[in-house]
Amino acid sequence: MATLLDKIWDAHTVHRGAGGTDLLYVDFHLLHEGSSPQAFEGLRLAGRTVRRPELTLATEDHVVPTRGLLGSSGVAATMVAALRRNCAEFGVPLHRSGTAGQGIVHVIGPELGITQPGRIILCGDSHTSTHGAFGALAFGIGTSQVEHVLATQTAAFAKPRAMAVTLHGDLPDGVSAKDVALAMIGRIGTGGAQGHVIEYRGAAVGAMSMESRLTLCNMSIEAGAKAGMIAPDAVTADYLRGRPYAPVGDAWDEAVASWESLRSDDEAEFDRRVDIDVSSLSPFVSWGTNPSQVVELGGVVPEPADPAAERALSYMDLAPGTPMREVPIDVVFLGSCTNGRIEDLRAAAGLLEGHRLAPGVRMLVVPGSAAVKQAAEAEGLDEVFTSAGAEWRTAGCSLCVAMNDDALADGERCASTSNRNFENRQGRGGRTHLVSPTTAAATALTGRLTAPSQLGARR
Template identity: 50%
Template structure:
């Protein structure tokens, strides 16, 4: 009796005793400009090559400006040095790179699935904590440190102690105006950021089966925010349909053979999990974070909690808020729609439905940053971009953007931002920036109304069918 995680893990163990660190073979190594320069320097010093450049793929995302003119003249010296280093390293070591001028460029966790690099049954690593995103395909995917990046580059393996497994069964039908982002924010709010310490999550249940691949990626993306090593979802027909026809996806008979193998990737019984949780989302409402970590969240209909410890006290002081206020009281000035959590085409479709024919409130600066250039082109071709621009949103090039303070897209100190990203830590979006995590629908409604509202009652959420 094994879990999905067990089955994938065991196929990749090169050596090592169960219960201790084991040497895992890595099927895909994704790299970007922030965590790879030192790793390549280490290879150069040791006189080593990249062991499998064909299983390594690079993209520029964290430091890239989202205004094209700024990409040709990057002012931040550290950012420019890291981007230049990645370009030079990939050229020297024979690694394919989609740089910031490439038509396939984008956030690393967007590029992998789009290119068909992310596939069921794989082990996938990247020097980025949100690598958990790729687990939505039935892969074991997790972030690694810079020294580990060097180890994988040199050996195509990594030493890891196998985590325990936690099954999270999610059942019920989501209300209109409630989305995958609300599910994962609710889990983190309810069980805390330490829920997954020492565990790999598997998300399953009828709610998960009814989600699109893009929604599944949103949930796995934030598994790390609940303390998990990774998140994984069993592949099914929705997975296989998404994968078909992509650049690196197997073709023809090879694909059919693979699909037959992938259909064996499932957990035999809930009894195989080390821990099991069941959640009913029938009555779930939109979520908003009020504090400085993702567990500091409430229902849109709720009020901020009483101070229970020094962390709450510090969070309230940093955020400029008080207990018993509500999300409606937050003085928003910014709306950011994008990131590897919610920068996909379906996210932008939801936003466009809500803002079509309306205008961004005068007190709000609203920016939309597609997660990849492919998403950007598709949104432009489908008329989504025009709807957003006509409503008063700034429309940018792909990149990590305002998710984190490593590029020019910063939130000014003391100002509040409704953000579709994944972290609301102090200074995450810029020194002194105040971040509130929400779904794309909630962010869109906030942009139009100039403040947080309950998106369930906004025009445009009745029908979320795609364009």
Template identity: 60%
Template sequence: MGSTLAQKVWDAHVVRHGGSGEDLLYVDLQLLHEVNTPQAFDALRAAGRTVRRPDLTMGTEDHNTPTLALDRIIADPSGRRQAQLMRENCAQFSIPLHRLGDPGQGIVHVIGPELGLTRPGMTIVCCDSHTTTLGAFGALAFGIGASQVEHVLATQTLRMRRMKSMLVEIPGRLPEGVTAKDLILALIARIGTAGGQGHIIEYRGEAIDALSMEARMTLCNMSVEAGSRAGMIAPDETTFAYLAQRPGMPQGEAWDAEVAYWRTLRSDEDAVFDTTVTLDASTLSPYVSWGTNPAQAVPLDGRVPAPGDFADEAERAAAERALAYMDLRPGTPMKDVGVDTVFLGSCTNGRIEDLRAAAGVLRGRRVADGLHMMIVPGSAQVRRQAVEEGLDRIFAEAGADFRAGAGCSMCAALNEDRLLPGQRAASTNNRNFEGRQGKGSRTHIVSPPVAAATAVAGRLAAPADL
């Protein structure tokens, strides 16, 4: 029997098979941000341990970073303390850190690929569930908890129980105006937020082959919202072309040798998956969430469902609660839903392609009166590139708020960037649970083009509606 892509990467990193069914895996790279890491460093010091491989560890400031100005003081005392501890801990243990204002600073899942740290066949961990993003490169990447962060810091290994495998086959081509964000929302709406639980998802098919690297990152980013531990895509020519432009890549014969190995990182033809899901890309249209989890989503040209539309009792109850929280009436056309704010950013959609897509819609148009559109780049590099390409001028002329700082911003609402109670947003982030973007906030997850069109229309809209 052949091996899946995930099995190949897993097996290449087994240090020791455990008697309890767990494997001890070698970790190629650990990424850190300021949230959830102070406890790990405290535990290291208490045990008298040090960091085994600081050179295989990298930190960044992203969750608590102010976005209005680079020199702005973090307003929240706990966030300010987390940032300070991050700087002190990285300095003490000689870990490279990208602070706010540094050229390489940004959201951890955005800068990893930018800096050339993410490569096919690697095992990558971070104290953040959306580390699944990096599986777009054929890496086995997943989020871990604080105690696991400590274990990796001390040993460069991690105890893990082998997971099941799920194949998501996506034949066909995405229609014009349909993005990777719509694709993953459609998948989650179909299999549910627990559909991938206990699995590593591998995406493949004609639609996947046609996606850019940034679109693949969006897809893998939200794999965790389907309950899976990781999402992966086999590396191909698109991957190699992207990596060839990254800093620190080998050259000449060394590069050729790397690519030759990377080409072996794909599932064998006779590999067996525990679960297989097929989704025809050609049938999809722009999607939008209506409820309080990503599975509660419908096509943008659809209507708000009624609890009675769901056969499962638990789903009916969840729909009733979601409708009450979101203040929506069943049968309402989604395109009739007005919003107060539009947020473009996050580790899901804060890359340069996302900003370009929004700028293409905003060019020559204006944001609706009384609506606030906030655009937060995923990294300092993304912002620099946006300015070089003149996207900042398009945003300014449209009346959008293009922020100076890079970070998680309104996605996590861990700083001033948050909604007020009762405010409704069209947002390109990845989660929409109650209070995600501020206490009492109401979030509709959308793609960058839909976000931009919504900002112009003042209600949920696709570019074709303008």
């Protein structure tokens, strides 16, 4: 009996190493400007070429500005220029900033149809786990591995263990996949899935949209997992149908038929199992400096249980016992590879429409891709955001990683739909509270951490 991980791993094994490290074939390789310069230089020095440029795609996302055109000088311009030069030299397709296909690498992969069930997809970025929502095995790799994949279309890994996270029940109104992910990480910790690939299962997963599944798998890495996966189903096929890289005609029918076998066998054994009843969940928010330091939004800042928690409270300038709903917010960020898709923007816009941001609150809305931006503008969502007082930006990683023009000032506190709340992640001295898109929107309207259900009483 085999798990979904077993089936994909075995189908891609080119050679089994004596020390437990297997050489795997890579179906698709994604690149961005942050992790590729040294890899291309390694190819150049060794006199090698890119083995399968047609199975490689690059995009500009991490350092590009989201408020205007890229300048001709500075670190960002240098990094983007290097990516453009390398892609031109080695024949790698590139989606440039300002073009229709550009966006965050983990947003454009699915929307182009590159991300398909049964594939192994690699990228020099930790949140490559996002793509597992389609029943792919996808994870981040280091610079030397990026070079190896470019040169050989293979990579060597020790096989991770399999972990089943089963979500029981129905999600309550106002509770999203982001809240589920934060609840799970809060329960098992940032190392709870270390050395494992998580397979998300259960009725609650089956009821999720593809966008919600992408959010869930995106956050897997924050629990220490190598990757997150969800077996493909009709929702998967419906999303992929007609995408640029998706099969067509008879090839589409054959692909869909083959995807039906991509699920764990009923008697498959997992190395670890976790069961979560989602029907009792409410919106979650982080209080500390890692994604496991979370509480329900209706809760309070906890007493520190160890020195790490004490340091987190000191950095976040929070006192134990403080109700999370009383924590004031300076900046709200809606975007990232976690929550920058059209569904996320629609959900937030639904709360903001006809209202104004709280005085003193700044809100950045950054679409995850140029396609998301175009779709949002076609629906008038951009006008909803700007009428509320938010800033409407172009596609990019933006404030998630602060490798660009967007960064918090020292001491600013941000409600963020991104995936990490580490010290200085969003800018030196910036304080990050991880939230869902609807919690972000509700917070922007009140100026304090706020659940959507509270808006009726607090507007």
